[in-house]
Amino acid sequence: xxxxxxxxxxxxxxxxxxxxxxxxxxxxxxxxxxxxxxxxxxxxxxxxxxxxxxxxxxxxxxxxxxxxxxxxxxxxxxxxxxxxxxxxxxxxxxxxxxxxxxxxxxxxxxxxxxxxxxxxxxx
Amino acid sequence: xxxxxxxxxxxxxxxxxxxxxxxxxxxxxxxxxxxxxxxxxxxxxxxxxxxxxxxxxxxxxxxxxxxxxxxxxxxxxxxxxxxxxxxxxxxxxxxxxxxxxxxxxxxxxxxxxxxxxxxxxxx
DNA sequence: TTCATATTTCCATAATTATGGAATCGTTAT
DNA sequence: ATAACGATTCCATAATTATGGAAATATGAA
Numbered sequence: 001x002x003x004x005x006x007x008x009x010x011x012x013x014x015x016x017x018x019x020x021x022x023x024x025x026x027x028x029x030x031x032x033x034x035x036x037x038x039x040x041x042x043x044x045x046x047x048x049x050x051x052x053x054x055x056x057x058x059x060x061x062x063x064x065x066x067x068x069x070x071x072x073x074x075x076x077x078x079x080x081x082x083x084x085x086x087x088x089x090x091x092x093x094x095x096x097x098x099x100x101x102x103x104x105x106x107x108x109x110x111x112x113x114x115x116x117x118x119x120x121x122x123x
Numbered sequence: 124x125x126x127x128x129x130x131x132x133x134x135x136x137x138x139x140x141x142x143x144x145x146x147x148x149x150x151x152x153x154x155x156x157x158x159x160x161x162x163x164x165x166x167x168x169x170x171x172x173x174x175x176x177x178x179x180x181x182x183x184x185x186x187x188x189x190x191x192x193x194x195x196x197x198x199x200x201x202x203x204x205x206x207x208x209x210x211x212x213x214x215x216x217x218x219x220x221x222x223x224x225x226x227x228x229x230x231x232x233x234x235x236x237x238x239x240x241x242x243x244x245x246x
Numbered sequence: 247t248t249c250a251t252a253t254t255t256c257c258a259t260a261a262t263t264a265t266g267g268a269a270t271c272g273t274t275a276t
Numbered sequence: 277a278t279a280a281c282g283a284t285t286c287c288a289t290a291a292t293t294a295t296g297g298a299a300a301t302a303t304g305a306a
Contacts, residue, residue, distance in 0.1 A: 003142065010137035013214070014130055015294085023213055035253060047296055050254055055293095069252045069303045080215050084207060091136070091149055092203050138264085158283060168266055173284055175264090192273050192282045 001082040003090075005060065009083045012059035017044060018052045025062060025075040032065075032074030124205040126213075128183065132206045135182035140167060141175045148185060148198040155188075155197030 013019050020042055025033055033041075039049050053073055056062045060079045065072050136142050143165055148156060156164075162172050176196055179185045183202045188195050 007137055007139060007142060010133045010142075013210075014133035014137045016130060017294095019126060019130060019133075019214075026214055026216060029216070036251095045296055046253065047255085047298095048294075051294075051296095054254090066303085069250095071253065075214075077216055080210070084210050084215060087136075087203070087207050087210075090146055091142075091198075092207060093149060093152070093200055140264095159281095162283095169283065170266055170268095170285080171264075174266095177284090178263095189273090194283065 001086050003086070006083055006086045008059040009061055009079065012055050012061055015052070015055075017042060017048070018056055021049070021052060022056060022061060022075060025073055026077075026080075028074070030074055032072040034070040034072055036070070038073070124209050126209070129206055129209045131182040132184055132202065135178050135184055138175070138178075140165060140171070141179055144172070144175060145179060145184060145198060148196055149200075149203075151197075153197060155195040157193040157195055159193070161196070 013022060021038055024038060024041055035046065035049055035053060038044075038053075039046055042049065044052075053062065053064075056073075057064060061076055062073050063076055065074075136145060144161055147161060147164055158169065158172055158176060161167075161176075162169055165172065167175075176185065176187075179196075180187060184199055185196050186199055188197075
């Protein structure tokens with residue numbers, strides 16, 4: 001996954017209402033939820049919610065399908081998985097950041113480094 | 124980890140320069156890097172970098188210590204781990220989103236749901 | 247058709263975030 | 277002291293994002 005995609009996803013999730021919406025969609029599972037249900041659940045006016053859902057959609061985190069007059073938004077698990085993988089591989093010290101469910105690896109050693117200034121001070 | 128903290132962390136990482144800085148710090152390991160080194164590495168003017176490092180700091184993703192005239196920024200692995208855990212637990216379908224390094228669990232079943240409109244249409 | 251419902255787009259406004267030069271602060275060397 | 281260095285804060289400006297009412301669009305019902 002490219003870092004620009006990851007940034008888009010993080011940007012999308014880094015907002016109270018969007019994170020809440022996404023969590024609700026994850027909870028709802030593959031069958032998803034309609035904007036009106038989400039609007040009710042989250043207490044957001046329709047245009048505001050629509051704006052946020054569009055953000056999530058553009059970030060590739062949710063998909064939309066139509067069912068009659070309703071749209072159905074559903075979480076894209078693969079996309080989310082990609083984000084988590086990126087963070088785990090690039091932004092954690094490898095295995096050190098694996099979820100608790102995995103056999104926890106040792107944290108990177110705290111080898112206190114010899115900095116120039118410290119050496120100078122001692123001398 | 125509270126969702127407000129997670130949002131702060133995602134917000135911090137959802138920016139090109141900050142994500143790059145954080146990745147560099149993760150790569151650098153516990154001994155960290157100074158702003159001048161980062162400034163060089165990322166090609167950012169000092170005040171701009173300082174601004175972004177402050178964001179990362181406020182989000183709790185990096186720590187700062189002083190060594191002589193230099194400051195030393197280091198990635199906070201625990202914080203990052205907390206973020207990944209939150210995303211894995213709350214924003215993926217549980218095990219479905221675990222990193223590839225873990226035994227991959229089955230994806231949530233795509234049980235195509237019976238929506239009201241679909242039922243109506245058939246009737 | 248005409249009407250009602252679900253949702254989005256449009257738009258103006260408010261609020262937040264990013265940028266980088268100039269000035270400032272803390273630390274070390276002379 | 278004073279100079280030099282590393283880094284931050286200050287500040288004005290530009291750019292982006294969020295908000296929600298009003299209007300428009302699409303679909304299905306009467």
